[in-house]
Amino acid sequence: MTRAAFKGGVHPHDSKAATAQRPIEAGPIPSRVVLPMSMHLGAPCEPVVAVGEHVERGQLVGDVDAMVSAPVHSPVSGKVDAITRRLTAGGSIVTAVEVVPDEVQDLASFVLLPEEHDLKATVRAAGLVGLGGAAFPSAVKLSPAKDTPVSTVILNGCECEPYLTCDHRVMVEHAERVVAGGRLIADAVGASRVVIGVESNKPDAIAALRDEANGGVDVLELPTRYPQGAEKQLIWAVLRKEVPKGKLPAATGALVHNVGTAAAVADAVEHRKPLIERVVTVTGAVRRPGNYRVLLGTLISDLVEFAGGLEDDVERVVAGGPMTGAALGRLDVPVQKGTSGVLALRAADCTRAIDDDQPCIRCGRCVEACPMFLQPFALGSYALLGDWNGVERYHGLDCIECGSCGFICPTRRPLVQLIRSGKQALLAKGVKP
Amino acid sequence: MSLVQHFAILLVGAALVNNILLTRFIGLCPFFGVSSSMETSLGMSLAVLFVMTMASAATWVFWNALLAPLGVGEFLYIPAFILVIAALVQFVEMYLRKVSPALYRAMGIYLPLITTNCAVLAAATEAVKPGFFKMNVPYSFGFGEAIVYTIGVAAGFGIALLSFAAIRERLELAPVPRAFKGSPMAFITAGLLSLAYIGLGGLFGL
Amino acid sequence: MTEATRSRTRVVSAPPHIESGQTCTSIMLWVVAALAPSAIYAVWLLGGITGPAAVVFVTCIAGCLGVEAGWNAVARKPQTLADGSALVTGLLLAMSLPPRTPWWMCVAGAIVAIGLGKLLFGGLGFNLFNPALVGRAAVTISWAGVLAGLPERGWFATLSLPESAGLDAVSGATRLGLFAADRAAAGGYGIDWASHYRPLLFANTQGSVGEVSALLLAIGGLVLIARGIIDWRIPAGYIGSVAVLSWAFGADPIFHVLAGGVLLGAFFMATDYVTSPMSKSGRLVFGVGCGVFNVVARFFGAMPEATTFAILFMNGLSPLIDRAFTPRTFGWVKASD
Amino acid sequence: MRFDLMIAVVVTCAVAALGLAGTYAVTAERIVEQQRLAEARSLKSVLPDASEFQQVEDAKILQSAEAEAEGVFVSAFRALASDGALIGWGVRVQPRGYGGPMQMVVGLDRNGKVTGASILSMNETPGLGTRIQSDKWFLEQFAGVEASGVDKQLKALDVIAGATKSSRGVNKGVAAAAHVYEKVLSKAGGE
């Protein structure tokens, strides 16, 4: 069955052909892994190892006693070389544990997670975070409030960002893990139904999932339109319900997890495996594009090198998808739990240089494109003037930073960047979303 | 002409065709003074509607019951009417201060401006004294007509003020040349707005 | 690891990192392209490239481009001619003026349009009133006498017009002028509406330069809608309300849609992004407002045609419309539990 | 109750009223006089040969004149030569122009020929409508128009381009005066 899409959104060229059919391969074993203590949203971890200590693959290296957080495990066996402050892809500077791997690595084995009594504890112990990009600790999502029971678990297999194919490959190659993870999550939260939403441009993934799905698991084909994978839009497409402002998705009876997260949940439960590696799509102007199973903490420079190195005319390297990912100023930053792709873009493939002097010609395209029905042009103008009240009046805090507005704007106003400044200023002022 | 039609034309004529702000140049001080924000404009429009209607009603009564019969209206109408308006405004001010301090805080400084708002005096006079302002009203208004006419004038004031406030909100965002920032640009915009209102001239033979 | 991979100065900007193909310039050029057939036909029909229509086009466009370039140069701002908006303004200014408009009047119109109507407000994107129409309104009001005195009558008779167009090339009064005169003579309308269809559609030499062919204008407008350059709501609201209202007032809706500036205004001027509302509902309201004003002015006003003022009037209301018709933000629903 | 407040207001009012009544008493006559003078000047300009103008006060005449040109007719004057002989009529009319009623005087001689038209006051657009006065030729062309069949003659006259409404307004005024002359005044005779 196919569902009408949400209202708004854009149709970027999907650029997935280069990697969509490349099976997942093992990634590099780098000469050093850098494990930021904050690869997730929420409280950063504290290192629990000391410099010089030897760690095993799968051993806990960072943890903190906070509700919203996720522990960090070493993906390699090796020696802790340093505990430093490192720049991450997102631009923040965080504490990181740097491990120099041993000469010989046994990638098949790892330190098993401790036996836990319920799924939530297992997921927490595994350091699982959303692999869809936001890196929100998954365990937190597994404890819905009493008054908003979850009736539908939605697995997000849309992968609406152009270029990225990691979820696609996971769905094709590990359909049974995805379905199993979905079932586990549904059981844990008491949901009666699992719906896997996949965009129509991935027919092989849909077929593979349908082969596995039965009894209470539906695979729903969704139109290809960006940002179909955004949580609120996906819930609307599946349930025809809007997540009320300031509320959690559970208010609509839905819980959304990425398909990769679901597969990782299955691994954590069935194999007691912590989150120490993830599938990353490396594509664009690299010599060997593909989907790699990458050890967390691998430097992006090593990963790119492994994928054959950059072509000479690369102008921009992006961590994540082209619509929401972060452009990298330097490549010696680590792959984190939320890094779904590394894109090397040539000048012709990416945006022109942006100049905030470019005026808004009030064409209204951004208004039409915004899936949150905001007025991005106004948010941008107010943010540019530093008029945060204006940003608040136009509901800037509802922006999901999908980038549709910036994509469509004919004068290439840096709308998302402006709106982000506005949001941060408002949050700093203590305005509630 | 049916009664409804008569009143409708009276209303449209007062509100749009002879818009008090943009085609007749009356009440401009608050037009420029208050229009810098949407909220105060709305408050001012409502205050003007209220004061203007009350003022017209009161002056109509004074004129028809006192001044005209005594034959002293010709030279007393200015002090008489303005006295009524000033008193009304002060009354409203005291009332607001008591009943809604928040509203008073927001509008407090504008209320006294209504006293000195030409529009109120003009509308009240026009609604009462035949032939004043060379409006094409060859006869004196009845009480009902006076009220409808005044409401029309106040509505026209409100429409123009609110649309101008919305315009100025957008002007705030515009990188106008330095010397033009603020009031000069407000005047130039008002000029273009009144250019647009020219098109209303002579509508329905008003 | 090569040094090139490790760290190299490259461009960093915020997401999104990809963009749609449309640019400001490409949009403006589409508008120019949609207007071009009408403009070229007008030049050909009204005396060729040395004729008076050509003079109007050249002076208006050169004037607009010149004012913009000069301003930028004097104010030491980056040159903005390339965005194409001044070209569109010049073109539309020319098309809204009568063919024999004196050159100095065209230049004055261009100065007012670009200088007062646009640059003073901060340039492209910030003006509140349609620059071309500000220029036109200023010129027609300032020199109403001069314009009314243009020796139209004799002049058109000397043109060699296509026989097949079947137009009465000698009458000086515009068709709306005829209508207005007829309106004054109370009682039913004595105009033979249908006899005007053909000239209005194919070769109308009375009125402004841009009015020569309603057909070409409509085709241009529909192309812009099909290309997604303009929103259908404004022209639909405008033309729809003109048709419905003029029919309700007992006149011929087709005549009223084809005559005067309605089509040019509805497709190309009311749709100016900068001066019209942004939301879908707001645009419909805006279009209908233009149409209502236009028809009411035609039937009850002092001027035979009021397209200019209808659009300018609604331009003035458009910030208010924008405030009143903001789309509901996704998720701003009453909590349904 | 604060009586001092009331007393202050009332005293101010009383003093103001006193002063104004006084001023009015002084100026009232002059104002009437001025208006009469202006009217007289206009009458004189359209009927230069007359030495005296006598306002028609006969209710019957006024009534039928009013009926003839409703809303436009204001008043009528007999133009008398120095010897007291009736040489024509001055008619005050207020036709509507572009910007509202215009105050006009139209002069006619005893043969029903218009001797001239003059504008006392108007509210036309400066530069456009006001050309009916500033373009001298415009008012001059009314001299010589015959009262009988006036409408047809007026149609043939030129209007000021760009000020059709104002021009038509003057036409209406002249036509109204002519009609009043034809239907009422010419029959009323010189008393």
Add this chain to the structure above:
Amino acid sequence: MDLMLIAKAVGALSVMGVVVGVMLTVASQKFHVEVDPRVEAVFAALPGSNCGACGHPSCFAVAESMVTGASPIDACIAGGQTVVDAVALALGQESCAVDAIVSARHCCGGLAVRRVYEFSGVKSCAASHRLAGGVIECSAGCLGLGDCMRACPFDAIRMDDRSLPVIDLVACTGCGVCVRECPRGHSALLEMVGEAAPVVVRCVQHDKPAQRKKYCPTCCIACKKCEKECPEDAIHVVDWLAVVDYGKCTGCGACVDVCPQDCIDFSGRSAVAPAHTLDGMAANVPGRVAAPKAEQTEEVVAG
């Protein structure tokens, strides 16, 4: 006749006067409200720029709070001594002396710092800082896009030709808005210092000197020469960075002279300092009255 008219006129207007008078007197009693005139008086004494440095949302709010005694009379930081005196006057209290503070910038790198990448987007420090940590290789230094300049409610900051903010110490009221606004807050790039703070170290990077020398030609290299030279023991290299102890500093200028990197500067309004730096120049201004001479400006810019 005339007398009759006058009588009528006086009567008519008097009647209206009575009506109006009654109405107003009744209303003034019925709708009487007590307002504290002191709030208005204090509000009038405040600068009215709603800068928020006092922690209240608006000047009016702090005025109310001062009248109730919830805030001290010197709560307005931006106002300085004059405002405190005026507030004290309005409240009939004894005034108190204020320790005025001003903003100081701890960076002199500017355009000389090595860039990591080319920045394309919103020209604001905050936006640039969020994008991959900012264009410059120094993670602490000034990004030079002038957020502080735009934020300063008193127009006290301008950007110089090195793309560094220059704080006009005469205009700066010490409101602290710039410090709050600077995205390099984590490194205290801008800092509020006492008005009389005579010298400022223009570096905030705690990276190892060897490392930071690679990308910044003007950084503090932790050579400790200043520490040795200082007669008052007022400057110390802590965590590879020189830090001044303003409690001891007398503004003698020994450190300024000896610093091989030229990254210690004169500052402060009351110090006796040669005008050989842009910021130091303001120091020559006695009080808030006179302005430095024009040729001094020239010289300073050149230097």
Add this chain to the structure above:
Amino acid sequence: MSKWIEVFRSGITFENPLMRLMIGLCSVLAVSTRIEYSFFLGVAVIFVGVMSNVVVSAFRKLIPSEVRIPIFIVVIASFVTIVDLVMHGFLPGVYAVLGIWIPLIVVNCMILGRAEAFAYNNGVWLSIADGLGKGVGFLIVICMLAAIREVFGAGNLVFLGVHVLSLPAWYQPPSLLVLFPGAFLVFGMLMAGANALELRKRDRGKGVSA
């Protein structure tokens, strides 16, 4: 005396009612089509302003503050009526045009504002300076505005029946300037001009203080 001059001058310069305080606009914009009308309006405003300031300041000790506004306004209205009647009687030509605007001098915010802000708190002598200063400031601006509009919008300048200036015949005056939009536009430009001068002065000052 120096205080007197200072008060008087401030009305013309930095407390100019029209350019700075933006009050008393209506009649200014409406009447400034011709310099002649503007001049007489200005004179009327000066008369009313000075006289009401005198009366208010002379009786300021007797006027209870609760009802001061109604009293001020009756005083002002009375002087306005006097101007109205006198002008009607003695200057009928001017009155024909200005007539409708004279009553509105009452509500000219400027005059009430001065009565309240100045005359009510100051002596007669200074109040005269204030009324005169503000009035002359008003007169200057309105005449400037009118001169520009008349010269460029009508092509000539006529004052008290004297033809002061005529533009060459080829000049086609744009009547927009004498219509109402012209009033706003020219006034806006005037203000911008004043601003530009001010900014230039301030910039020059800035160059010195770092």
